[in-house]
Amino acid sequence: MISPACKIEVPERLTVSHEALIKNGLADRCVSVPVREATDADILLVHSEEYLEAVKKTPYMTLEDLKEFTLQYGDVYFHPNIYHCAKLAAGAALQLVDSVMTGKVRNGMALVRPPGHHSMSSAANGFCVFNNVAIAAQYAKQKYGLKRVLIVDWDVHHGQGVQYCFEDDPSVLYFSWHRYEHQKFWPQLRESDYDSVGKEKGAGFNINVPWNKVGMKNSDYLSVFCHVLLPVAYEFCPDLVLVCAGFDSAIGDPEGEMCASPDIFAHLTHLLMNLAGGKLCAVLEGGYNLTSLPQSVCQTVQTLLGDPAPRPANLDGPCESALESLHCVRSAHRQYWSCLKHAGIAVLSDHFSNEQRRQQCEQHDDRNLSIFRKTVLVQFSSKESEEQKCKYYIPVCLKKVIDASGFLQAVLGLLLPLGYEYDPSLVLLVRMPDSGVCDSVWQQLTGLLQGLWSVILSFQEGEKERVAPTASALLGDAAPSLGQLHSPLPEDVEVLERLRHRLQGDWKLLQTTGEFTT
């Protein structure tokens, strides 16, 4: 054993995870893909020759030399076997990319050690030797000619290695949330803050969400997905989604100290599964609580297999600190993403307090909308309707419902968070014959909602040809990609912002700004 040995990044992380997959009957439902060692050429896609040559020597070093070698890097431990393991970890990610890209499997997860997202071109760091996911992204672009790759890093640490690798590269969109505490938390980098948005051509393609408090919960995570990541990801339109799947962002983790439950990963996974035609590769990063780690892994794999996600508990809205981060990130990126164009403009011709709004809603209920008390009706249309003040009847009047980007924005930023908070036992989707919403958008909507809730679809007479594509989404097929979306109409964005602003007193998951702005 090398001393000091790492106390938390231990082999049991993999054994308990694998055993849990077996015990829950999930391993049997998966296709096992044989691992290979990453080649020098693979590793050089991200790392420097000097660094690779140095790591290559580690299996032959004396323990004394290894200790000294280790000391030049931060928070990393070299064992004589680690070079071999690191080649297998990166190689496993590449095997997974190959299997997904060739259609051998729809999606998958690579359970690997050592992790990768902290390692840099010429440096090991934070338990990481080679940057498995960064290598996988470069490899996928090169081998399959992919134009756009999305990397979602839900590990609780900032994957600074991934950020550095793609900072000026607009073909890779990197999203990371991470414990930050105003730069007090490891790795304590200025560039982990929300204002590092990418450089030069890559400006806008690096999204950092700093958590400035510990104890973030399911609501905080879902809010950031609904109001930042998903709208931007749909606008980006990736050909492949890679996940830096660290589970130290779950409850009980000694590093993260967050409070999200393991079943939140079922939702995070589900929400990404309709991007890129379903091509998603998750690669294990951190996760050090040997009880919550295997649970989180099982939630992720079970969702990748197509099982419905369990209802997340306690969606009581994001905390003030999360709202502040959300607001800062959306503002920092509004110049790059049309879906965020109106972000941060908090005050929109609405001078009612939340209390006044609630009273109005109740009055309205008493008059003629009482049937909506146990039902929420969200109605998309292009017809102007009188401004409603009721919490349960939500007319969304878009100039052009037919416009995929405006409609999608309404689904991600309004319908999803509302659904999460309302937690319906049943969702009835009614498609009007003249709605103008095209099949692929309809498939996205169906795919997003089913798996979260029980969905019933209703078709009108003469809509037979609509049934097949929608049924395929219901059966769990990933919806086809919508293509790169043009900007939604400014009027529509404004309508949605105003609607969200009106409703956020009653529906906390619709909030994107906190009290700090007023």
Ligand code: Q9C
């Ligand atoms: N010396 C991953 O989760 N902890 N790496 C530093 C202060 C380092 C985490 C504690 C944590 C590295 C992949």
Ligand code: ZN
């Ligand atoms: Zn981590």
